[in-house]
Structures are given as C-alpha cells and as structure tokens.
Amino acid sequence: MFLWEVLAQWQQSQVLPPPSNILSSLIHEASDGDLWKHLWATLRRVVICFFVAMTLGSLLGSWMGISRRVNAWLDMWLIVLLNIPALVTIVLCYLWLGLIEAAALTAVIINKVPNVAVIFREGVRSFNSRYHDLSKAYRLSVWHQFWYVWVPQLVPYTMAAARSGLSLIWKIVLVVELLGRSEGIGFQIHFYFQLFDVASLMAYSLSFILVVQALEWGVLQPLERRARRWQSSATTA
Amino acid sequence: MLAAGRVLRLQLDKKSFRSAETQKVQTVLQNIVLEVQDQEFVCLFGPSGCGKTTLLNLIAGIDSEFEGKLTFGSPTIEDGQARLGYVFQDPLLLPWMTVESNIRLVLPKSQQSSDLPWRYLDQMGVGNVRKSFPGELSLGMARRVSLARAFAVQPQLLLMDEPFVSLDQQNAEVLRELMMEVWLENRCAVLLVTHDLDEAIRFADRIIFFGNDPTSIVRESLIQTQQIERNSLIRSEIRQQLVEQN
Numbered sequence: 001m002f003l004w005e006v007l008a009q010w011q012q013s014q015v016l017p018p019p020s021n022i023l024s025s026l027i028h029e030a031s032d033g034d035l036w037k038h039l040w041a042t043l044r045r046v047v048i049c050f051f052v053a054m055t056l057g058s059l060l061g062s063w064m065g066i067s068r069r070v071n072a073w074l075d076m077w078l079i080v081l082l083n084i085p086a087l088v089t090i091v092l093c094y095l096w097l098g099l100i101e102a103a104a105l106t107a108v109i110i111n112k113v114p115n116v117a118v119i120f121r122e123g124v125r126s127f128n129s130r131y132h133d134l135s136k137a138y139r140l141s142v143w144h145q146f147w148y149v150w151v152p153q154l155v156p157y158t159m160a161a162a163r164s165g166l167s168l169i170w171k172i173v174l175v176v177e178l179l180g181r182s183e184g185i186g187f188q189i190h191f192y193f194q195l196f197d198v199a200s201l202m203a204y205s206l207s208f209i210l211v212v213q214a215l216e217w218g219v220l221q222p223l224e225r226r227a228r229r230w231q232s233s234a235t236t237a
Numbered sequence: 238m239l240a241a242g243r244v245l246r247l248q249l250d251k252k253s254f255r256s257a258e259t260q261k262v263q264t265v266l267q268n269i270v271l272e273v274q275d276q277e278f279v280c281l282f283g284p285s286g287c288g289k290t291t292l293l294n295l296i297a298g299i300d301s302e303f304e305g306k307l308t309f310g311s312p313t314i315e316d317g318q319a320r321l322g323y324v325f326q327d328p329l330l331l332p333w334m335t336v337e338s339n340i341r342l343v344l345p346k347s348q349q350s351s352d353l354p355w356r357y358l359d360q361m362g363v364g365n366v367r368k369s370f371p372g373e374l375s376l377g378m379a380r381r382v383s384l385a386r387a388f389a390v391q392p393q394l395l396l397m398d399e400p401f402v403s404l405d406q407q408n409a410e411v412l413r414e415l416m417m418e419v420w421l422e423n424r425c426a427v428l429l430v431t432h433d434l435d436e437a438i439r440f441a442d443r444i445i446f447f448g449n450d451p452t453s454i455v456r457e458s459l460i461q462t463q464q465i466e467r468n469s470l471i472r473s474e475i476r477q478q479l480v481e482q483n
Contacts, residue, residue, distance in 0.1 A: 130329055137297040137323035138343040138390065148342055152333040230333045230370040 017199035026203035034188075039207055041184040045173045049108040050165055056109070057116020057161065058154075064117065065124025081114040086172050094180045104176040111172050116161045123157030155227045162220060170212060244319070244394050244426040245273040247296060249305040251451075252288070265291060266303075267451040273394065276424040278464070280437035283447030289430040290326070293396045296428065297323050309393070320345065322387030322425075324397040328379035330371035330386075337367045340386045354389035361385045361415055377408045381415070388419055395420075397429040401436065413439070417464065438475050439467060458482065 001019055008018035017025075029035035064071040064078075090107040097103035127150070135145045177186025185208050192201040225232075252266040265288040273279050281289050294300045296307065298321075309319035330339045340354050348354070358364045361381040363374075371379055380400065387395055400416070401409040417440065420427065431437050437444045441460055448455040458479055462471055 130325075130327070131331065133294070133297075133299045133325070134323075134329050134331075136299045137321055137396070139298075139321070140342070144342060148334065148338075149331065152331070155333075230372060 014196065015198055017202065021199040022202045022206065025199040026206060029200065029203055030207075035204070035207060038184050038188050038204070039211065041181075042170070042173055042177065042186065042208060043211060045105060045108070045176075045184065046166070046170050049105055049112065049169050049173065050162075052105075053109045053112035053169065054116055054158075054161065054165060057113045058120045058158070060113065061117035061120025062124050062154075065121040071121070078114050078117060081110070082118065086111045086175060090172075090176055090179055099180045101181075104173075104181055107176055108169055108172045112165055112169055115168065116165060119157050119161040119164075120154065123154045127153055152227075159220070159224050159227070163216075166212060166215065166220075170208060174208075242275045243272060243310045244275050244277075245271070245296065245428075246308045246310065247271040247292075247305065248307075249292070249295065249303060251305070252291060252295065252303040264451040266453070268453050271445070271454075273426045273428060275393075275426055278420070278427045278429070278440050278442045280441035280444045281428060281430045281447060282434060282437045282444050283432065283452065285432050287447050288452045289447060290398050293323075293398055293428065293430055296394075297321055297396055319393050320390060322390050322392035322395040324383055324387045324395070324400040326398045326400075326402065328371070328376070328383035330379055330382060332371050335368050335370055336363070336374075336382050339371070339382070340389050343386060343390055345390065348389070348391065353391070354385070357385040357388045357419060358382070360419055377404055377412070380404065380412060384412070384416055384419075388423060391423070392425050395425050395427045397427065399430055399432070401433075421465065434476065434479070435472070438472050438479070440464060444479070456482070 004016075005018045005020060008016050008021075026035075060074070064074055086107075089110050090104075093103040093107035093110070097106065131149050131153070134140075135149055140149070173184070174186035174189065177184035178190045181187050185204050188204045189201050192198075192204070247269065249266055249269040249271070251264055251268075253262050253264045255262050269292070271292075281292065283289055291300065295303055330336070331342070334342065336358070340358070341349065344351075344354060355364065355367065358367060361384055363378050363381045363385065366374060366378060366382070371382070374382065384400065387397070401412055404412065413436070427440075429437075429440060438460070442464075444458045444460070446455045446457070447453070460475055462475070467475070
C-alpha cells in the first residue's frame, strides 16, 4: 500500500492514482456524490438475483440429483448453459426483452442458476444412504426427513453455492449495468472510464468490494459457524 | 389373519439381488416363514453374510423389494404400521444433532413430552451426554444412546443387528447386561441378529438357525428357562443340548 502510494505520487500517472486519491474520491462520492444511490441500485439487483438463482438452482439441482431420468434429460442443457459466456446471455436478454430491469435481472439469473444446480446435484448425490435407512425404520415424516436429514447434509453445498454465487453475481451485475442500465456501480464505472477518471472508477469498485466483504463477515461466516457447530465440538472433544 | 398377540408374520418366498458388476441375479433368502409373538425375544443365528441384516431391513421397510408378504399385527399397532425400534450395527446417530435431538426426532408425537426416553438414557449410563453431539462420544457411548433411542419409541417390535460387535469384551458385557435389564422392565417383541451362540443362549426365548444357500431356516429351538434364571451353568447346559440337537 505504502509502496503503491509512493510510486503513484512519484509517477503522477493518470492511470495509477495513489490510494489517498482513491480514498478521498470515495469520501467525496459518499458525502456529496451519488455513491449511495448507485450502491443501493447494484446491491438490490445482487440480492434479488442471488435469492432467485439460489432457489431455482437448488430446486433444479436437487431434482436432477434425485432422479436419473430428469438428470439424463437436462444434463446436456445444463452443460450448454454453463458454457455460454455471460456476455452472450446479457446481450440476448437485452435484445429479446428490451433495455429494461427485468432483462438485466433475467440475464444474471440465467448465468448463475446452472452453477448452483451443479453444486446441489452433487450434494444430493452424496447423501448418506444409511441416514435414509434410519428415516425409514423409524418412520420419519417427509417433513422431518427433509428438515433434519436432508437439509443438514446440504449445508456445505449451500455455503459453497452461496459464496461462489455472491462473487459471480456481483461481477455479472456490473457488466449488465455497464451495457444497459442508467444507475448502479457498473454504470458509474463506465461513466468514469469515459472521463478517464481512474480514481473515481476505483473508488466505486472499492465501495462494492467492501459491501461484499461485509456480507461475508456479517452474514455468511456467522451462518456457517452456526451450521458447523457440531463439527467444531467433535474436533475439540 | 394374525392371531392375537402376534406382532409379526413374514412369509418370504424369495429375496434376490442383482449384482451391479455382472448383472446376474442372485437369490440370497428363500422360503422363510417367520412369526414373532408379543414380548417374545427371538434370536436369528447364522454365519456372517448369510442375509440376516437383509431380513431385518425387509421387516423394517428399508427394503421392500421381495417376493412374499409382510404383516404386522396385535392390537397395539397403529394404522397397520408397526412402531419399530432398530438398533443398527453402527450406532447411526445424526452427527449434526445433539443426543437429545436425535432421540426426539424418532419419538412419536404422543411421547414428545414424556420423560421416559431420558430415563432410558440414564439407565444406559449416558444421561450426562444429553446435550452432546455424537462426534464427542466414544463408540461404546454412541451404542448406548442408540439402544436408548430404540427403547424410547416404545416399540412393538425391536430389531437389533449385532448391537454388541466391535466393542471390547468388557464394554460389550456391560451393555448386554444393561440391555437385558431394560428389556425385562419393558418387554417388547425382539428380533436380534447375532453370530455369537452364547449371546443367543443368554437372551432368546427362541433361537432360529439360518443356513444353506440361498439362506433359509434350518431349525428352531425354544428355550424354556426364563432369562433371569440363566446362570452360567444353565447356559452351558442349554448350549450342550443345542449342540446335541444339531
């Protein structure tokens, strides 16, 4: 950081602003500028896409994990979707649905669903069949089986999908905003790129990196610690 | 129709498996008729790998693919479904739930507020691990919890699949004593799978011997002496008789 500061101050280059400039730009945008408006717009999109993609992906993946027939039927489509570049989906969604919010959200969701589905499919396939025996012998209700036997086995897979999901989704949301939205971090990055204002561009990027970090520390990690309580107690025994 | 007091009748014509590798169908169990009366302790004795566990799984409903008929009976059984307890070969506790939650999970609604399950846990000597996770328990302790769980559901039929294997002699002996103690207080029908004849002699009202290929019942022996009266002398006499009968 210090080296960067010294180097940037010495070079006085426009493409590599010193960290102090980025920070002052961030403070300026937060107090006088539109940072909060754009940050909120992006965050809202990320949250919507995250929950929709996680829900659809987990349902689809679990279904494919349970049924061989469904898997045989959908597997090829899953691979196709996994390998379509995000950019293609985004452009096609804008072309087909128009430059509207729904098109932006749909594009991001389509990009993320196959990823979640693949992770959940593996999760369901790795279910321990002995726990199934237990459920049958003790005549557990479907609800009890789902909530106490299946869901806990899917926790590690849910965490993996959530982590990779969050990072992938916010990156794609930025591209979506850059290509066809008039607010959001992606839009601002595009705007400052045209002005060649690298400090503001980096300030906006930094603002969202901080948000994602806050989500990781404030939401994902506490959730994971809670879900894995039984593992830590086993290792300290 | 089931006679009053009969808990189970299994008429097994044939049970086959398809080998995953060769795709060949192999019959493992054939022509078995098994009846268990209420409060009767039945031991299924036979060599390892002869299909005894498969038989228990058929009765438990874990595996329903077989030719034959399975009927549960007696007035105590609800909705044509037997309330079963199953002590598996491994303790099979869900590792993400505490001992208490593991037991609560299998309890029928009517027993959720009863303190009976926790009495069994105390009786098995593991009342102090109620709030622990299974990963914190030794194998012996986990086995005790697994036994307490099976008794806790107040089963009409209790299935046990070699519940004392892979424990050291001393531990196994203590657990046998405890199991017998709890059973004598709460008599239910039991099917216990074992390949240890002494174990069978100690517990059984009736021993069913399995053999042949595909496996079927070779013979049955009734033991008249009450379990509590079977001291080591009587047990060796019973053993002698069984060997002579063979």
